[in-house]
Amino acid sequence: MEWLARFLLGGLIVSAFAVIGDVLRPRGFAGLFGAAPSVALATLALTELSDGKEYAAMEARSMIAGAFAFLVYALVCVYLMAKKHHRASTTTLATLVVWGLCSLVLWALFLK
Amino acid sequence: MKVRLNLASLKQTQWHEYLTRFLLGGAITVVTGLVARYFGPVVGGLFLAFPAILPCGATLIEKHEREKKRRAGIPHTIRGRLAAALDARGAAMGTIALAAFGLVVWKLLPHHNAASVLAVALAVWLSLAISIWRVRKLHRHV
Numbered sequence: 506m507e508w509l510a511r512f513l514l515g516g517l518i519v520s521a522f523a524v525i526g527d528v529l530r531p532r533g534f535a536g537l538f539g540a541a542p543s544v545a546l547a548t549l550a551l552t553e554l555s556d557g558k559e560y561a562a563m564e565a566r567s568m569i570a571g572a573f574a575f576l577v578y579a580l581v582c583v584y585l586m587a588k589k590h591h592r593a594s595t596t597t598l599a600t601l602v603v604w605g606l607c608s609l610v611l612w613a614l615f616l617k
Numbered sequence: 618m619k620v621r622l623n624l625a626s627l628k629q630t631q632w633h634e635y636l637t638r639f640l641l642g643g644a645i646t647v648v649t650g651l652v653a654r655y656f657g658p659v660v661g662g663l664f665l666a667f668p669a670i671l672p673c674g675a676t677l678i679e680k681h682e683r684e685k686k687r688r689a690g691i692p693h694t695i696r697g698r699l700a701a702a703l704d705a706r707g708a709a710m711g712t713i714a715l716a717a718f719g720l721v722v723w724k725l726l727p728h729h730n731a732a733s734v735l736a737v738a739l740a741v742w743l744s745l746a747i748s749i750w751r752v753r754k755l756h757r758h759v
Contacts, residue, residue: 515646536707
């Protein structure tokens, strides 16, 4: 039941922020919503209930490192699409590896 | 350039594209929970900043822009990719605010009511994201 709640809440919040990004212009401003705390809101709300405040706070601390990995990922995407004119779908999916690697490095340096 | 609403863009998105985003969002949230369960909250927390919206959003922007140009009789264009890059640039600015969201929750959650902390963190995220965008816009015009 807990996992179904996570799935539904996560799906709803991610969709809601994505729709807000769809209808806003200019494009650069709408892009801010591409980095909305959608997964974080769904997860932290339910984690606080199931595992307590300290556990959820610890997740939020790691989230800061994840956000900086996201910054590197987004800048690589901008470079590949704007300068090299690569397709958006392949660029944004393939470079998720960049997010993973940066997260791993930041975890090893600051959180481990 | 002023911020405005373009509700017509909702019609460009097809029902299966909305469904895909819902399913992906749900799946990523479940995976985040599973990672935290098996590897602990420190590793699981990294996934709270997983780029869940950007890949789908950028792909749809490129597709819609390409279709618009094709209807106008322009078969080959990089305009879609440039529009997707603009979206990603906005997301890059938003990540600083995303880190601030995490910081607020990390510092305040142990001592305060969870709903209030999440509301405050969301307000900090939104106001900081807008401020960064405005400063960047101002800087580009100077």
